[in-house]
Amino acid sequence: MKINKELMKGSTATLVLSVIESEDMYGYKIVKELEKRSENVFSLKEGTLYPILHSLEENGYLDSYWVDMETKKRKYYHITRKGKAVLKEKKEEWQAYSSAVGKVLGLQNA
Numbered sequence: 001m002k003i004n005k006e007l008m009k010g011s012t013a014t015l016v017l018s019v020i021e022s023e024d025m026y027g028y029k030i031v032k033e034l035e036k037r038s039e040n041v042f043s044l045k046e047g048t049l050y051p052i053l054h055s056l057e058e059n060g061y062l063d064s065y066w067v068d069m070e071t072k073k074r075k076y077y078h079i080t081r082k083g084k085a086v087l088k089e090k091k092e093e094w095q096a097y098s099s100a101v102g103k104v105l106g107l108q109n110a
Helices: 005-009 012-022 027-037 046-058 081-105
Strands: 062-068 073-079
Touching: 012 027, 012 046, 012 073, 012 081, 027 046, 046 062, 046 073, 073 081
Parallel strands: none
Antiparallel strands: 062 073
8 A cells, every 4th residue: 555655754754763773774774674564565765764864863863883895885873862762752652643543533442
């Protein structure tokens, strides 16, 4: 199912933080892990992902470091303590929001 971009707009940074929470990752791996976990519902292009990563880093939610590979360097991203705290808050916020929407739409028991 294709998800409306307006629905995704507010949650993309949270999804990225959630994927990086389990292990440090570089851009392409973040995209692939997001696709895998969402069963291909969510797919980010580089032009969308990297501004999100840079914003998260500027806000102190992520740190980055370079790793030398055989043929190139890869920039890895690591979630910070501040990022983990924000992610916890966003998960709780999402739980409350999705539960309320479900109730209004008649998708959940009140």
